[in-house]
Amino acid sequence: MMSYEAYMSQVIQPMRDELxxxxxxxxxxxxxxxxxxxxxxxxALVVVNSVCGCAAGLARPAAIYSTRHEAKPxxxxxxxxxxxxxxxxxxxxxxxxxxxxxxxxALLKDGKLVAMVERHQIEGNELESIANLLTDAYDQxxx
Numbered sequence: 001m002m003s004y005e006a007y008m009s010q011v012i013q014p015m016r017d018e019l020x021x022x023x024x025x026x027x028x029x030x031x032x033x034x035x036x037x038x039x040x041x042x043x044a045l046v047v048v049n050s051v052c053g054c055a056a057g058l059a060r061p062a063a064i065y066s067t068r069h070e071a072k073p074x075x076x077x078x079x080x081x082x083x084x085x086x087x088x089x090x091x092x093x094x095x096x097x098x099x100x101x102x103x104x105x106a107l108l109k110d111g112k113l114v115a116m117v118e119r120h121q122i123e124g125n126e127l128e129s130i131a132n133l134l135t136d137a138y139d140q141x142x143x
Contacts, residue, residue, distance in 0.1 A: 037091070044075035
């Protein structure tokens, strides 16, 4: 019989792959997050991934779509809320002034938060509108 952890890993893997296959680097430990963000040069989008329906139908597709925009971050990262808990908690330390939200997006410049899109801006919104929130932030901070 398969363990719960092994089962969840199989269920979650396609949700991870959707972003990593689009060029997002997954940060799975607090140490990876710290090493990456504390030394960040340039801009980075950090997607806080989630198992919820709005992540599947809206957040991940909008993030992937946004990577095709002319102005875009230098780096694309992802952490997985509820799965890689320590990595997600460490990433959220950089999202100063915002409560935990998943899914969500954080745009960082040289390791400092410059724009945030929270779950309430994703859930129930149109895919194009969500992508526009990201690309507007890219136009402002990634040129």
